[in-house]
Amino acid sequence: MQTFFQTLTTGLADGSIYGSLALALVLIYKATEVINFAQGEMAMFTTYIAWALMGHGSSFEWWAFFATLGIAFVGGAALQQTVIRPLERASVLTAVMATIALLVILNGLAAWIWSPQLQFFPSPFPTSSWVIGGVHISKQDVGTFGVVMACVLVLWLFFRFTKLGLAMRAGALNPSAARLMGVRASWLLALGWGFAAALGAVSGMMVAPTVFLTPNMMQAVLIYAFAAAILGGLESPVGAIAGGLSLGVLLNMLGQYVHPVTSELQLPVALAILLVVLLIKPAGLFGRVVVKRV
Amino acid sequence: MPALLELSDVTARYGQVVALHGVSLTVADGEIVALLGANGAGKTTTLRAVSGTVRRTGDIVLGGKRLGRATPEAVARSGVAHVPEGRGIFAELTVWENMRMGGYTVRRPDFATVLGYFPWLQERRNQQAGTLSGGEQQMLALARAFLSRPRLLMLDEPSLGLAPIITREVFRVVTELNQKEGLAVLVVEQNAAVALAAAQRGYVLETGRVAVSGSAGELKSDDAVRTAYLGY
Numbered sequence: 001m002q003t004f005f006q007t008l009t010t011g012l013a014d015g016s017i018y019g020s021l022a023l024a025l026v027l028i029y030k031a032t033e034v035i036n037f038a039q040g041e042m043a044m045f046t047t048y049i050a051w052a053l054m055g056h057g058s059s060f061e062w063w064a065f066f067a068t069l070g071i072a073f074v075g076g077a078a079l080q081q082t083v084i085r086p087l088e089r090a091s092v093l094t095a096v097m098a099t100i101a102l103l104v105i106l107n108g109l110a111a112w113i114w115s116p117q118l119q120f121f122p123s124p125f126p127t128s129s130w131v132i133g134g135v136h137i138s139k140q141d142v143g144t145f146g147v148v149m150a151c152v153l154v155l156w157l158f159f160r161f162t163k164l165g166l167a168m169r170a171g172a173l174n175p176s177a178a179r180l181m182g183v184r185a186s187w188l189l190a191l192g193w194g195f196a197a198a199l200g201a202v203s204g205m206m207v208a209p210t211v212f213l214t215p216n217m218m219q220a221v222l223i224y225a226f227a228a229a230i231l232g233g234l235e236s237p238v239g240a241i242a243g244g245l246s247l248g249v250l251l252n253m254l255g256q257y258v259h260p261v262t263s264e265l266q267l268p269v270a271l272a273i274l275l276v277v278l279l280i281k282p283a284g285l286f287g288r289v290v291v292k293r294v
Numbered sequence: 295m296p297a298l299l300e301l302s303d304v305t306a307r308y309g310q311v312v313a314l315h316g317v318s319l320t321v322a323d324g325e326i327v328a329l330l331g332a333n334g335a336g337k338t339t340t341l342r343a344v345s346g347t348v349r350r351t352g353d354i355v356l357g358g359k360r361l362g363r364a365t366p367e368a369v370a371r372s373g374v375a376h377v378p379e380g381r382g383i384f385a386e387l388t389v390w391e392n393m394r395m396g397g398y399t400v401r402r403p404d405f406a407t408v409l410g411y412f413p414w415l416q417e418r419r420n421q422q423a424g425t426l427s428g429g430e431q432q433m434l435a436l437a438r439a440f441l442s443r444p445r446l447l448m449l450d451e452p453s454l455g456l457a458p459i460i461t462r463e464v465f466r467v468v469t470e471l472n473q474k475e476g477l478a479v480l481v482v483e484q485n486a487a488v489a490l491a492a493a494q495r496g497y498v499l500e501t502g503r504v505a506v507s508g509s510a511g512e513l514k515s516d517d518a519v520r521t522a523y524l525g526y
Contacts, residue, residue, distance in 0.1 A: 163398065170384050170395050177382030180345060181442065182370035182399035 005135040007256045008249060013141035015248020016148035021203040021218075021225035022232065022240035023152065024196035029234055031172045031192045034084070034095045038102035040222030042079070043200035044215060045106045046072040047208050048114050050201070051121055057213070060122040065205060069198045076197025077190040084193070085186060110215040121208035144206045151202045152241060155195060159237075168192060220267055224251075227274040233284025242286065247273065296358070298323045298478050299344065299446055304352035306336075306343045313339040315502040316352065321446065326472050326479040328489035328510070330523055331499035337482040338379055340499070341448045344480075345369050345376040357445060371399050375439035376448045383431050383438075385424025389415055392423045396438030403441045407475075411467060412437045429460035436467060440477070447471070449481040453488060461485065465492045486523035490514050498523070 021039060028036045046068055051057045053064035087095045125143035129136040159165035168188050171178040179185050204218060211217050228247045232239025251266050277284060297320040306314040314336045321327045329337045343350040346366045354361040356372060384392050397403025409416050412433055423434060432452055439447055453461040469492050471477045483489035490496055490510045498506040498519055506519060513519050
């Protein structure tokens with residue numbers, strides 16, 4: 001029973017990281033139908049910036065955490081305006097290819113600036129645990145989960161209660177009608193990329209203490225985030241978070257209780273889940289079936 | 295009276311297909327103008343040329359200012375509310391969120407006045423807009439358009455898919471907004487009889503050109519218009 005609860009909390013912490021990156025993917029997908037393959041590398045790159053701000057990772061600083069969110073926001077918006085916006089009239093596939101190019105560029109650039117070596121990234125939380133009824137609850141896990149969920153909550157409040165958030169939702173639902181209401185669509189898309197990049201930065205800074213900082217550290221996380229987003233239906237923000245959490249718990253449980261599923265098998269299992277969902281329920285667990293007129 | 299909206303020799307095309315071959319028309323302040331014609335005559339395209347949702351050439355002047363190559367959002371911000379074909383309701387947002395979107399460019403949207411014309415919107419405010427009936431959606435589209443405090447309201451086939459009694463109700467509200475609020479209206483309609491009953495003037499388009507124009511009375515008694523569009 002103790003093992004179960006410990007596995008559950010670790011699963012929820014991992015899952016919140018997958019979920020936040022999945023939410024970043026969904027934000028951009030909903031607004032533009034572009035799947036941003038560079039989402040993970042953007043997160044990695046901003047995590048390096050945080051690391052540099054924290055004196056090359058000597059100690060965790062909250063001001064650096066928030067400064068990084070700001071830098072990620074501006075950087076994401078700038079990428080949308082300079083790389084994606086000029087492709088507005090091209091096909092969605094062209095924009096997706098551009099994000100794959102971005103992935104490679106950011107990866108190479110990070111290795112060139114900061115060297116491809118493994119770096120230690122400090123955690124804001126102590127490594128100790130709380131012991132509740134014999135169950136060891138890692139403060140790191142609880143802290144990670146808390147930070148990610150707080151960021152998601154802030155984002156939700158923004159979309160739910162502000163005029164700009166409403167305009168972004170309207171623009172994603174029906175861009176041409178939103179423009180007829182005076183919504184500056186292109187500017188709001190840049191804002192969406194900014195939010196997605198900031199959310200990615202959160203996932204990067206939260207995962208880096210456990211996986212160590214390298215230019216490739218987000219690649220596995222991105223695959224998990226894809227699986228989580230597809231599990232949730234790719235169109236649903238709630239689905240992305242729920243998908244991420246269930247994937248995190250499921251992978252940890254399998255690793256704990258099913259003998260052959262070692263850490264080497266986690267990624268294949270995640271991809272297998274992705275395939276099975278696509279085969280059985282292509283619209284995802286929270287998605288709706290979209291009927292396209294041909 | 296100086297024209298609020300003036301189109302001079304406006305052309306528009308979709309790719310290679312020319313939809314408007316030089317249309318000229320005017321809408322004066324406080325006037326209802328009907329735009330009639332068969333399917334494919336260029337009625338919808340004329341509205342889209344004004345709101346900038348189709349590529350256009352020629353002069354479009356709104357309140358003394360040339361629209362030039364203005365984007366749809368810029369045209370909206372200069373005082374044109376365009377209720378497009380299919381009404382452009384945000385089906386997944388609530389009624390109230392749709393109305394807030396109408397007032398997006400306005401600092402303090404006048405919800406009170408709008409609820410005076412559409413009191414039932416108050417009790418439906420949290421309902422998903424997509425679950426409203428067609429007539430209710432058309433009313434919501436009108437309310438939303440009015441909330442942007444426009445100088446010119448452009449309606450694209452408000453009667454489409456509506457029962458005759460609902461259509462009459464829609465036009466009653468449009469007429470009221472026109473008379474009490476001084477709103478100028480340019481309305482595209484298949485249903486020429488209903489449109490000419492509300493309008494002061496009208497234009498008949500044929501294959502992207504103005505074929506006939508005149509006061510509503512003149513158009514109603516014009517033999518060609520009568521046989522082609524009024525059916526008596």
